[in-house]
Amino acid sequence: MSRYDLTDFEWRVIEALLPNKPRGVPRVDDRRVLNGIFWVLRSGAPWRDLPERYGPRTTWDRLMDVIAKDHDGTVQMIDTSIVRVHQQGATGKKGDRDHCLGRSRGGLTTKIHALVDAQGRPIKLTLTAGQMSDIASAADLIEELPEGAMLLADKGYDANALRNAVTERKAWANIPPKANRKEPICFSPFLYKARNLVERFFNKAKQFRRIATRYDKLVPLHRGYDSLEVGLG
Template identity: 85%
Template sequence: MSRYDLTDLEPLLPNKPRGVPRVDDRRVLNGIFWVLRSGAPWRDLPGRYGPPTTCYNRFVRWRKAGVWDRLMDAITKAHDSKVQMIDTSIVRVHQQGATGKKGDRDHCLGRSRGGLTTKIHALVDAKGRPIKLMLTAGQKSDIASAADLITDLPEGAMLLADKGYDANTLRNAVIERKAWANIPPKVNRKGPICFSPFLYKARNLIERFFNKTKQFRRIATRYDKLAENYLAAVKLVAIRIWLRAYESTS
């Protein structure tokens, strides 16, 4: 077994009881994860995982069918909601990821000092396990997707974020949910706010989450032309992080 191989997701995958037997799901999933981890082009997929076109086509077809989204929703139901954290991470876009067709579709590409970039917005739980993931262009502010990430923030929860999220709009949104925003104040903030530096130390868990995702080279650098495919890849890596967490406690 390769060190890139997966344990068990088959019970959560679509079932096809009739028709021509398809290539084994485990084999295909391991092939997809091999590409995500190694950063290699799909065409360089080792033969033990089957035809590269089979792995790529199933990855895209299941993304379009919402399979990866449903897997993410199902596996994150067990999250610890008492403490949640939001943050972002910038990803460089490879030149082959910047050749998508222009038009109305949002490719989540933006120009910054480092060139073309995409920004991953993440919400994780008290154990650093991902709950929600979103993409924007790299030049978008960190707080741009904060309101969408915390729509399910439960009553009594604590939200941790760095001072880039110190805005009255976000604080008020958290208060409306009867939760508490533990966010350090910006230097230009007027008036005192409630902030605990001790509780804030736990925020390093979301930074660890981003470090884990970027061990997968196709996440650390974006090669996908379509934002939908890149986000699906990030979600698959997030699912793997959850599975590893389950394995460590079993």
Template identity: 60%
Template structure:
């Protein structure tokens, strides 16, 4: 059977396979590559888990392994491993909103917290805050409700920037707190000054043109319908799916 475009290539699988949990004893589990392709199919199409085709194995196996490995931190370690040698000289920061589907908006009875959802101009949305490198590859990610201002998550993302780097961000990141956090790591924040700012900072319009790479990153992950629209009730599952897709972006680079 011919490989479908959303399935892992041989090169991608060669990178990912050694980073997955190794279970030498016990009952043999369903083929990892087959299950991963099923997980990718689910998020690529935005379908429910029950609709995962039989060629990928039982749909319950795809769901259970995705959640079990998320709880075990497998997807976090996978992204960290493939992105360990990223180009940190130039990094870009930005955010994007994903609409929350009605099926993902309902929570369990008695559940507290915003579950990474909030009201914004687009209705009920989640917001992904991202830091990408000079090749548009994701380095650090954070998920919040759609109403959360970009600057609120910037300082946490800045911690992932190596010293001496250059940070590109739009005017939404022009605050003294963000500039101070960047300066503390010897990072130059190339951010345009707000019109009402009294203290002006050096800014390079030529370098700022590279910021479109973070927009391209958002466009890439939103080709997956299960990411462009959030169907998952659990924010941890939704962020884990994004990290898995981001790991694949690194493998394909």
């Protein structure tokens, strides 16, 4: 067994979430295929170097949706993190569709926007080009913010538009005010301390080399890796 493989306990939790269609083509060993995907995520190796013991590869986009539904929505946190784009992920042609590739100080980058719950578990993810502002995808991420919830975010999210969007959902945005804000804002430094969970979420996600560095040109593929890793890793 590889050190990247799922433990027996992890597999018992995941197995019930996988599709089970006995008719048609016989299914492959789901655990073996998932272990193969995790091997690529953790090692950062190309798919062609996947050891034969893992068999054929496939995608598991449905898992993130299933796992994300089981979250604590009373407190939610939003933040972003930059990932460098490897030269293999920057091979798009001029005029090609948007692949969320942007230029910043570090060269070609992609920005991961994440919304997590009170336990640091992912609720929703999205990608933008690296130079986009942190708040660019905030409105989309909080679309399903429940009534009475509290949203935690850093000063980069201190904008009236976002605060109004949260208020419309009958929730509260506990965001520290910027120095140039004129009107007083209700802010609790004590409750804000819990925001470290979203930073720890990104720290955990970037333990996977395939997440810390983007090797894939296509957005759906890289987002799929993000979803699978943060949902199960």
